[in-house]
Amino acid sequence: FDTAIIDEATQATIPSILIPICKAKKFILAGDHKQLPPTVLSEKAKALSETLFEKLIQRYPEKSVLLNVQYRMNEALMEFPNKEFYEGKLKTDESVKNITLKDFKIKIPKFGNFWDKILDPENVICFLDTSKSEEKFERVRAESFSKENPFEVEVVKSILEKMFEVGIKKEWIGVITPYDDQLDLLRRNLGEMVEINTVDGYQGREKEIILISFVRSNKEKILGFLTDLRRLNTAITRAKRKLICVGDIETLKIHPVYERFIDFVKERGVLVTL
Numbered sequence: 001f002d003t004a005i006i007d008e009a010t011q012a013t014i015p016s017i018l019i020p021i022c023k024a025k026k027f028i029l030a031g032d033h034k035q036l037p038p039t040v041l042s043e044k045a046k047a048l049s050e051t052l053f054e055k056l057i058q059r060y061p062e063k064s065v066l067l068n069v070q071y072r073m074n075e076a077l078m079e080f081p082n083k084e085f086y087e088g089k090l091k092t093d094e095s096v097k098n099i100t101l102k103d104f105k106i107k108i109p110k111f112g113n114f115w116d117k118i119l120d121p122e123n124v125i126c127f128l129d130t131s132k133s134e135e136k137f138e139r140v141r142a143e144s145f146s147k148e149n150p151f152e153v154e155v156v157k158s159i160l161e162k163m164f165e166v167g168i169k170k171e172w173i174g175v176i177t178p179y180d181d182q183l184d185l186l187r188r189n190l191g192e193m194v195e196i197n198t199v200d201g202y203q204g205r206e207k208e209i210i211l212i213s214f215v216r217s218n219k220e221k222i223l224g225f226l227t228d229l230r231r232l233n234t235a236i237t238r239a240k241r242k243l244i245c246v247g248d249i250e251t252l253k254i255h256p257v258y259e260r261f262i263d264f265v266k267e268r269g270v271l272v273t274l
Contacts, residue, residue, distance in 0.1 A: 003028065008204060013038045013048045014055075029053050034085045035234045036203050072206055073240050074099045076124045080264045084257060085233045100124060101168070101208070101241050108166045115162055117270045118244065125243045125269035127262065128155055131250040132273055136217045146181035147224070152213040153182070153189050155246045155274065159211060160193050170194045174207035176235050178226060182215045199235045210239035214247030221254040229257055236261075 004024035006017060010031035021027040029052065037049045057064050068089050070078060075092040082090040101121035108119050118126050130136040135151040156175060163173065175196040177183055186196045195207075212235050216223050225231065236243060245265070253259040265271050 009053045114272045127245045127265045129249045129273045131248045147179045148181040149215045172208035177213040209242045217248035
């Protein structure tokens, strides 16, 4: 081939990319190394999680081009990831700059409680804090290395039921969680209510509304692989019009980036303590 163009190149291991580029005179890699790398399960092969895309950007920065206009989310949703992960270099296209759920002309009634804030179309980023609840804690299944959080599943289910009650369509909504066991618990409790997947499963995807269940809640303030900030970046950039997070802010804010994210929500969005 004259040219090989490889999309989502940051999700491909080096051996898998070498196959097409060896057959081309020139190659172009497209991707985002600030989001999730390829999934490598073997500890012996962990080095494969570093991609050719990353290596080339580090070695030949002058040959990289930043596509700095994003066409997915409104400007308010872009603000935190842009500042935290992209040095403020991203711009929002005019076509999505001010999009909200108001565009769907849904008449949302008043409930006289915190639901008014969460369902308000103009509140594009919300965080439901579980830190004051006695039921907040994560748990581990027997013979599992993953985590699950039953209380967060209940909260997510309540949010979805309220959204359906006011006329929000299930096709507009996606639910994301970092942990496989939480994914399983969500699917068993929510059934076919909405599409549910892990952060890895949602990379490259988008929905009008995204709900995130962060899962981690423990006295030791351990975040596990949530400290891989590429996972946070991927999760919070899937929503087009509204982002709703569910988690224990006392556990999450042990990490400075999560603390800044929570402060951002307090300042620019809505934080509700359950």
